[in-house]
Amino acid sequence: MLRYVLRRLVMLVGIVFIISVGSFYLIHLLPGDPATVILGTGASPANRAILYKQLGLNKPIIEQYFVWIGNVLHGNLGTSFISQTSVASTIRAAYPIDLELIFLSQVLAFAAAIPLAMRSARKPNGLLDRLLSAGSFTLLSIPPFIVIVLLVLIVSIKLGIANTGPSSFVSFASNWRVNLTSLALPSITLATASFVLYFRVLRSDMIATLQEEFITMARSKGLSQRRIMWRHAFRPSSVALLGTAGVNIGGLLAGGFVVQYLLGIPGLGYTLISAIASSDYLLVQGIVLVVSVGVVLINFFFDFLTSLVDPRISRE
Amino acid sequence: MSERLLEVTDLRTTFRTVTGAVPAVGGVSFDLHGNETLGIVGESGSGKTVLARTIMGLQPRTNVEVTGSVLLNGHQVVGASERTMRTMWATEVAMVFQDPMTSLNPVMRIGRQIDETLRVRLGMDRHAARARAIELLTMVGIPSAQSRYRAYPTELSGGMRQRVVIATALACSPKLIIADEPTTGLDVTIQAQILNLLDSLKEQLSMSVILITHDLGVVATRATRIIVMYAGQIVEMGDTRDVFFHHRMPYTRALLDSSPKVTNAPHTRLAVIPGRPPNLSTPQPGCAFAPRCAYATERCHVEAPTLVDASAPGHRFACWNPLPETSDREAR
Amino acid sequence: MSDLLDQSPGIEPLREQRLGPLFWICVGWLTLNVLGAIFANVLPLVNPLYQNYIVINAGPSLHHLFGTDDLGRDILSRVVFGSRVSLAVGSGAMLIGFGIGMPLGMLAAYRRGRLDSILTAVMYVLLAFPAIIAVIAVISFWTPRTLVKIIVVIGLASVPLVYRVIRSATLAVATKDYVTAAKVQGSTDRRILFRELLPNIAPIAVSFLLIGVATVVTLEGALAFLGLSVNPPTPSWGNMINESRTVMAQNPWLVIFPSLALCLFLLCLNFIGDRLRSYFDVTEVKL
Numbered sequence: 001m002l003r004y005v006l007r008r009l010v011m012l013v014g015i016v017f018i019i020s021v022g023s024f025y026l027i028h029l030l031p032g033d034p035a036t037v038i039l040g041t042g043a044s045p046a047n048r049a050i051l052y053k054q055l056g057l058n059k060p061i062i063e064q065y066f067v068w069i070g071n072v073l074h075g076n077l078g079t080s081f082i083s084q085t086s087v088a089s090t091i092r093a094a095y096p097i098d099l100e101l102i103f104l105s106q107v108l109a110f111a112a113a114i115p116l117a118m119r120s121a122r123k124p125n126g127l128l129d130r131l132l133s134a135g136s137f138t139l140l141s142i143p144p145f146i147v148i149v150l151l152v153l154i155v156s157i158k159l160g161i162a163n164t165g166p167s168s169f170v171s172f173a174s175n176w177r178v179n180l181t182s183l184a185l186p187s188i189t190l191a192t193a194s195f196v197l198y199f200r201v202l203r204s205d206m207i208a209t210l211q212e213e214f215i216t217m218a219r220s221k222g223l224s225q226r227r228i229m230w231r232h233a234f235r236p237s238s239v240a241l242l243g244t245a246g247v248n249i250g251g252l253l254a255g256g257f258v259v260q261y262l263l264g265i266p267g268l269g270y271t272l273i274s275a276i277a278s279s280d281y282l283l284v285q286g287i288v289l290v291v292s293v294g295v296v297l298i299n300f301f302f303d304f305l306t307s308l309v310d311p312r313i314s315r316e
Numbered sequence: 317m318s319e320r321l322l323e324v325t326d327l328r329t330t331f332r333t334v335t336g337a338v339p340a341v342g343g344v345s346f347d348l349h350g351n352e353t354l355g356i357v358g359e360s361g362s363g364k365t366v367l368a369r370t371i372m373g374l375q376p377r378t379n380v381e382v383t384g385s386v387l388l389n390g391h392q393v394v395g396a397s398e399r400t401m402r403t404m405w406a407t408e409v410a411m412v413f414q415d416p417m418t419s420l421n422p423v424m425r426i427g428r429q430i431d432e433t434l435r436v437r438l439g440m441d442r443h444a445a446r447a448r449a450i451e452l453l454t455m456v457g458i459p460s461a462q463s464r465y466r467a468y469p470t471e472l473s474g475g476m477r478q479r480v481v482i483a484t485a486l487a488c489s490p491k492l493i494i495a496d497e498p499t500t501g502l503d504v505t506i507q508a509q510i511l512n513l514l515d516s517l518k519e520q521l522s523m524s525v526i527l528i529t530h531d532l533g534v535v536a537t538r539a540t541r542i543i544v545m546y547a548g549q550i551v552e553m554g555d556t557r558d559v560f561f562h563h564r565m566p567y568t569r570a571l572l573d574s575s576p577k578v579t580n581a582p583h584t585r586l587a588v589i590p591g592r593p594p595n596l597s598t599p600q601p602g603c604a605f606a607p608r609c610a611y612a613t614e615r616c617h618v619e620a621p622t623l624v625d626a627s628a629p630g631h632r633f634a635c636w637n638p639l640p641e642t643s644d645r646e647a648r
Numbered sequence: 649m650s651d652l653l654d655q656s657p658g659i660e661p662l663r664e665q666r667l668g669p670l671f672w673i674c675v676g677w678l679t680l681n682v683l684g685a686i687f688a689n690v691l692p693l694v695n696p697l698y699q700n701y702i703v704i705n706a707g708p709s710l711h712h713l714f715g716t717d718d719l720g721r722d723i724l725s726r727v728v729f730g731s732r733v734s735l736a737v738g739s740g741a742m743l744i745g746f747g748i749g750m751p752l753g754m755l756a757a758y759r760r761g762r763l764d765s766i767l768t769a770v771m772y773v774l775l776a777f778p779a780i781i782a783v784i785a786v787i788s789f790w791t792p793r794t795l796v797k798i799i800v801v802i803g804l805a806s807v808p809l810v811y812r813v814i815r816s817a818t819l820a821v822a823t824k825d826y827v828t829a830a831k832v833q834g835s836t837d838r839r840i841l842f843r844e845l846l847p848n849i850a851p852i853a854v855s856f857l858l859i860g861v862a863t864v865v866t867l868e869g870a871l872a873f874l875g876l877s878v879n880p881p882t883p884s885w886g887n888m889i890n891e892s893r894t895v896m897a898q899n900p901w902l903v904i905f906p907s908l909a910l911c912l913f914l915l916c917l918n919f920i921g922d923r924l925r926s927y928f929d930v931t932e933v934k935l
Contacts, residue, residue, distance in 0.1 A: 011773070011776075014773060015773055015776045015777065018773060018777070019777060022777075022782065022785075023785070026785055026786070026789045027789070029786065029789040029790045030789055030791070031791065137915075137918065137919070137922070138915065140918055141862070141911055141914035141915035141917075141918050142911050142914075143866045143869055143870060143910070143911075143914070144870070145869065145870050145873040145886070145889065146869075146889065146907045146910065146911060149889060149893065149896070149903055149907070150903075150907070152896070153896055153897075153900060153903060212418060213413060213414075213415065213418040213419045214418060214419050214420055214421045214422070216374060216413070216419075217411070217413055217419045217420070217421075217481070217484075218421070219374060219398075219405070220372060220374055220405050220406070220410065220411045221405060221406050221410075221432070221433045221436075221437070221484065221487075222401075222402045222403070222404075222405035222406040222407070222433070222436070222437050222488075223402075223432070223433075223436055224402070224436070225398075227432075227436065231424075231432070232421055232424070235423045235424075236421065236422060236423045249778075250778035250779065250780055250781070251780065253778065253780065253781065254780040254781075254784075254867075254870060255870075257784075257870075257874060258870055258873060258874065261873075261874055262893065272784070273874050273875070273876075276784075276788040276876065277875065281789065284785065284788055284789070285785075288781055288782075288784075288785040291778070291781050292777065292778050292781050292782070295778040295781065296776055296777075296778070299776060309423065310422070310423050311422075311423060311468045311470065312422060312423075312468075312470055
């Protein structure tokens with residue numbers, strides 16, 4: 001177990017390193033002199049000097065990386081020349097919203113997917129199973145950006161609920177009622193996409209598990225239906241579910257970008273899209289780095305959970 | 317003679333499949349007494365596993381039709397609901413499954429798998445159940461049971477796992493244990509150990525055992541009586557001695573001939589039974605064994621024989637052209 | 649309650665024998681989409697960029713079957729022309745993804761050894777990289793944005809996924825006895841790869857290809873929705889949905905038609921992919 005975790009940790013460090021190199025190199029994808037593109041043609045020599053120092057632009061590229069990564073490791077992601085604020089502080093203000101969105105949507109998705117998949121799997125091809133399978137298959141083909149648009153069309157406009165903007169967004173701590181109201185639609189949207197995935201994965205794994213000999217053996221011990229379903233069948237069936245959830249986090253972020261963009265919720269997604277629109281490249285770079293590392297960390301966490309659920313995995 | 321623990325009367329298990337009805341068990345009747353070991357022998361596909369699961373009431377209900385009667389300690393199993401069966405499983409009858417690689421839950425510690433039965437069925441508390449589970453593990457010969465209690469099935473060898481399965485079956489002291497090919501998936505050296513273990517536990521706990529196998533050698537020294545099955549039917553049954561030495565049914569003879577003997581001279585060619593077991597979904601008239609039988613006559617292909625009594629009490633066989641009765645047939 | 653666990657493990661339901669009428673309806677719809685996209689120029693459609701200020705935000709009518717948008721452009725025409733972007737990105741990116749990922753995956757699984765270990769390690773590291781973020785990052789920095797760049801970026805990002813699926817599919821086949829037999833008989837590697845392996849992994853590859861196209865089209869839609877795909881006024885389903893947000897309340901058709909077109913397209917792809925998988929009974933390879 002310890003060896004397994006250590007091995008994964010080494011891999012994690014490797015991946016984070018590659019992400020940092022990738023994020024660093026983004027600046028050099030810009031056509032022409034990065035300083036000119038970032039600052040605009042009419043930039044003052046003083047600003048140019050600051051940027052050159054900040055990015056180490058006059059040094060060779062390998063050295064530039066070390067200058068940059070040194071700053072990053074000290075929590076310095078640079079200062080945006082558009083908004084004149086530090087990239088790190090902008091990210092710090094935005095990321096809790098993303099975490100909250102992910103948390104809410106995942107709670108909703110699991111709360112719906114697990115009981116429904118378990119029920120569905122008890123009678124494969126029964127009425128409930130057919131309905132849910134057909135329904136989830138249809139939902140699979142509706143991208144989140146359409147779900148949110150339709151939800152907004154139906155709920156906000158028809159019911160006359162006001163659209164929130166980035167400035168009117170309230171954090172959970174200051175007023176949780178308003179906060180949850182404004183995050184309801186985005187959470188439901190993200191939950192829908194996750195629900196479809198989780199339901200389908202868990203359902204098919206549950207059906208396979210219920211055919212296993214150890215389920216027959218559990219029955220022959222005189223255990224109740226409920227106990228067999230939850231204690232014996234659920235855990236071995238949930239391995240793929242956890243894997244899917246881990247991989248899904250990346251997709252969830254993209255979905256998060258879309259809903260934040262549409263509803264003006266000032267999370268990382270909204271900030272990223274606005275930064276791209278205003279060519280605030282340092283901010284984009286910072287967000288890409290933070291989000292990528294975040295995704296990899298969440299992935300790692302789910303991997304770890306999976307190995308806890310199924311002792312066979314860490315022993316491979 | 318103790319009271320009858322199990323009474324099976326004209327038991328039929330029929331699968332409804334896309335290609336038609338398959339009578340996997342076609343009218344089987346037998347009794348089992350307390351503290352007895354009954355061997356059920358047959359080739360794969362002879363219906364012995366289905367028979368075992370039907371007696372257990374474990375047979376799925378969808379697309380399966382079960383008729384006849386199985387009285388287990390006076391309780392009817394045929395047609396009983398899962399809820400009723402739950403009160404009998406583990407306490408009245410328990411099963412040792414064929415493959416210990418698949419019959420234990422891979423993500424549950426083995427101790428938990430044993431003591432959950434104790435807690436759910438006998439209402440033991442956590443500590444009592446744990447103590448009893450460790451006791452059971454020790455009883456089935458698992459060394460350092462205390463620490464193995466926390467092991468996962470994958471950490472144990474096949475033989476050890478089968479011991480765990482046996483311990484689980486024993487947990488609520490059932491009156492009957494049905495062991496379905498309990499040693500097929502194991503190494504030859506382990507097989508004898510597991511069988512001897514079952515045997516000694518049976519004596520120790522005065523249970524009855526139904527031992528299902530394709531290998532007559534397995535039941536030879538352990539069973540008091542033997543049932544030989546072919547194509548879902550009993551073709552010969554009787555005391556072990558009678559079946560081995562006075563068998564009348566050519567199929568029993570063929571089964572005996574096809575297993576190697578220590579007394580065989582080197583390079584003795586092992587007899588094989590020509591042909592394959594019949595396809596049950598396309599029933600033929602007459603004796604099911606007739607197409608493969610050296611003694612078959614016209615009648616065998618037309619009319620199915622029924623079980624008739626042989627000279628020894630309880631010894632019965634189904635054959636139109638039985639082997640002649642001898643004083644002591646040499647089991648070659 | 650009592651018989652809920654009753655699933656007969658002994659008697660498996662026969663696998664799907666027919667593809668079913670729904671399958672062919674989906675194939676028909678996709679064909680229609682593809683033909684529409686290819687022949688959009690010669691179809692009797694209004695110029696999708698033509699702004700008719702006399703009919704603005706009109707609902708469906710005989711003259712404009714799907715209505716018009718806030719600039720008086722014909723929605724039907726824009727939906728048909730918009731499918732070009734989705735189809736181009738979907739097919740182009742998958743061409744790149746499969747063009748690189750498939751030979752690598754097959755070769756790695758067939759040769760095994762060092763080549764396999766190195767390639768697989770690299771691909772797994774790349775897989776851990778959140779592809780969507782990478783795509784957004786590269787697209788936003790690699791200016792100016794063009795359709796070709798978008799196709800290339802998405803295509804490259806899909807390589808590790810394609811590699812993993814193809815490799816595990818090939819691995820399942822390559823260990824079969826008939827492949828060993830072919831090797832022992834002295835067949836050339838090329839022959840084995842093309843005659844033995846390729847036909848056997850084709851069903852998996854095709855169904856994954858369809859699902860991959862669906863995923864890529866969804867991704868392009870999301871990018872377009874965020875304003876990160878082809879620039880307006882060129883219509884695409886994603887940017888049509890995006891542009892219509894502001895006038896959604898007055899003219900919901902503007903949202904509904906491109907959304908419907910996209911969802912039906914994705915539904916058909918997913919359905920065909922799913923059906924093919926159960927038809928060819930490829931369960932051992934997880935996508």
